[in-house]
Amino acid sequence: MMTRTLPRFASAFLAAGALLALAACGGTTKDSPGTASAAPAQSSAPASANPAAPLKQGLKLAFLPKQINNPYLTILDNAGIEAAKEFAGTAKEVGPSDASASSQISYINTLTQQGQDAILISANDANAVCGPLKQARDKGIKIVAYDSDAAPECRDLFINQASSEEVGRSQVKLLSDMIGGKGEIAILSATANATNQNTWIEFMKDELTKPEYKDLKLVKVAYGDDDDQKSFQQTQGLLQAYPDLKGIISPTTVGVSAAARYISGSKYKGEVVLTGLGTPNQMKQFVKDGTVRKFALWNPKDLGYLAAYAAAALSSGQITGAEGETLKAGRLGERTIGKNGEIILGPPFTFDASNIDEFDF
Known part of the structure; x- marks a missing residue:
């Protein structure tokens, strides 16, 4: 079966690798290196956006899904990991094996200690993760929620699959x-x-x-x-x-x-x-x-791809997360940041017997 690239109006809403133990979490890590070594997170964010700034080389991104063995989130995170290669960054997936409210906290703490440039999280509980995410932001780490939002005061952007x-x-x-x-x-x-x-x-x-x-x-x-x-x-x-x-x-x-x-x-x-x-x-x-x-459903590959580019743009100072700013997201083109730092991937798509064989993900 061939993989089909969805039309722009549909791809937005259609809607597994090497294992490494996290020292503090005892969880799973999946890495995909880019072409340059990663620099540590900066101690402070830029005062204002500079859309003309190039994406930094060697950015370190970490995807933290609700749970590591969720097939949908695996597809999404893998796409983000691959996207990081396009801007010479490194990305990995880490996370718990269960989706309890507090299961992501120790992973956030470990990623903060590691000095990631950005943590991308699909939150199990919007408020339970807030404190650790705030601590990460205090250290200059950018926080991008995707799929399931964290409390807005605890992150920079939310990449929403659809309205x-x-x-x-x-x-x-x-x-x-x-x-x-x-x-x-x-x-x-x-x-x-x-x-x-x-x-x-x-x-x-x-x-x-x-x-x-x-x-x-x-x-x-x-x-x-x-x-x-x-x-x-x-x-x-x-x-x-x-x-x-x-x-x-x-x-x-x-x-x-x-x-x-x-x-x-x-x-x-x-x-x-x-x-x-x-x-x-x-x-x-x-x-x-x-x-x-x-x-x-939306296309989870597109959601992960957009999340990775949003994290890179934040970490590079191209955007700050303010409403009205425009993000350049590789093959997906431009996206505009809406209210409360939300970027919407696109409208819904319905699968049925007449079209399901045309897609492979």
Whole structure:
């Protein structure tokens, strides 16, 4: 199968290597060297942006995902690691094996001690990581949140896969269209503290208050903690507890694939509609066997690529994170920083049987 580069309007929202023990964390590290040796983080940030400044050589970037074995985040981080080579930097992925609220703290502390130029984090809990991130910033390290935001006062930028409102509202519309706008529905989320999940769910709930969804009833929000087996069990529990359930939204790649696996081998296949956020390769078999008709995602490779370039631009003084500044992001072109330091990758894309074979990630 050939890998397809998505059209500009779609690629934004479609939406594993050598191991090394971290001295202080006992976790996993994956490195991909650039072509120049890395310089230590600077002790102070530039007073103002200089868009004409070149990207510094030898920048050290570290990706800290929610958990190290999440397939979606592995794709994303690998793309960021590869992007760093384009500007002669080095990048690595480190992180915990679980997605608990406090599991990332020791990694932040270690990366700070190592003098990284930038820490890129997909936060398990927006506030739990705030203190350590502030300490890193005090030492001149740039903080870029991606996928799941940290509290705005604790980071410089947030690289958002799409408008949070658009993600939440579009998921409700997608499911409603497939079940005829009537019936009981449930949400299978990741962790209860995940910033992105909670924001999307709030918009889903708000969307459900609109008159056109008056015949839809949200009966439960369940949490699979971004764990495959727990998400599988939560799906089973939802279907047993709510025998009239018509549909499930799972806005997490781990959750939606686990739910699809359960439904595909159960009496609910063809009876209960499942949608959510997943990768094409992960969901292809379930689309082809009729378990899932439609789902959505952005391209995680593009998200990781953009995050790496944003971190490099910050560390080089090209941008400061202020609203209205413009970022040059390699092959993705220019992106403008919005309110609260947010950069949005782009709009949503829906996968179904008519297009899923065209993509390979």
